[in-house]
Amino acid sequence: MSPVHDHDSSQYDDEACPKSHQTGLDADCADPTRCGCAATPQDERYAARVHQILVWQRPPRDMAMQTVARALGVSVRSLRRYLTAEGTSYAAVVREAQAAIAKTCLLERRTIAATAYELGFADSSTFHRAFKRWIGVTPSAFRKEHARMSSESRVAHVPPEGGA
Numbered sequence: 787m788s789p790v791h792d793h794d795s796s797q798y799d800d801e802a803c804p805k806s807h808q809t810g811l812d813a814d815c816a817d818p819t820r821c822g823c824a825a826t827p828q829d830e831r832y833a834a835r836v837h838q839i840l841v842w843q844r845p846p847r848d849m850a851m852q853t854v855a856r857a858l859g860v861s862v863r864s865l866r867r868y869l870t871a872e873g874t875s876y877a878a879v880v881r882e883a884q885a886a887i888a889k890t891c892l893l894e895r896r897t898i899a900a901t902a903y904e905l906g907f908a909d910s911s912t913f914h915r916a917f918k919r920w921i922g923v924t925p926s927a928f929r930k931e932h933a934r935m936s937s938e939s940r941v942a943h944v945p946p947e948g949g950a
Contacts, residue, residue: 832858832868833879840883845904849883851876885920888913893932898925 839857840849854876855865869876884905891901902913917925 831872832865833872833874836865836869836876836879837883837886840880841886845906847887847904847906849880849906881920884916888917888920888925889928892925892929901925 835858836854839854840847851862851865855862858865860868866876869879887905888901891904892898896904898913899910902910905913907913907916914925917928921928923931
């Protein structure tokens with residue numbers, strides 16, 4: 787199945803995006819939501835497609851429903867209907883995407899302030915409260931828990947001394 791394109795060739799040319807638009811996302815594209823290379827095959831759920839577009843955007847992320855609908859080649863009203871039919875909402879998908887982005891940033895050892903900025907929060911305290919609401923723990927507790935689990939995992943995989 788061919789990807790959906792939200793642009794016509796008169797508005798965007800192949801030089802605007804290094805991608806041939808034949809397969810999924812291109813991390814090298816300067817603006818995947820504008821040129822349409824963020825498009826995915828038609829048989830994928832809309833919630834997954836929206837999530838993918840939101841996660842793959844470069845900062846500053848435009849989480850507006852209109853922007854994502856344009857990238858998918860549908861109207862805002864249609865996107866809302868598709869998501870409702872899948873039993874979700876645009877706000878729920880945005881929250882899931884923000885949580886996924888936040889986890890990735892924190893695990894990459896970015897500061898809480900840098901992570902807050904990447905997600906478009908005005909300040910760290912607002913991000914801190916949102917993260918706790920999404921994940922159930924604070925950003926620093928999430929980091930500590932993940933570091934503990936990683937160190938336990940490494941210890942469990944250490945071969946015995948003298949063994950081959």
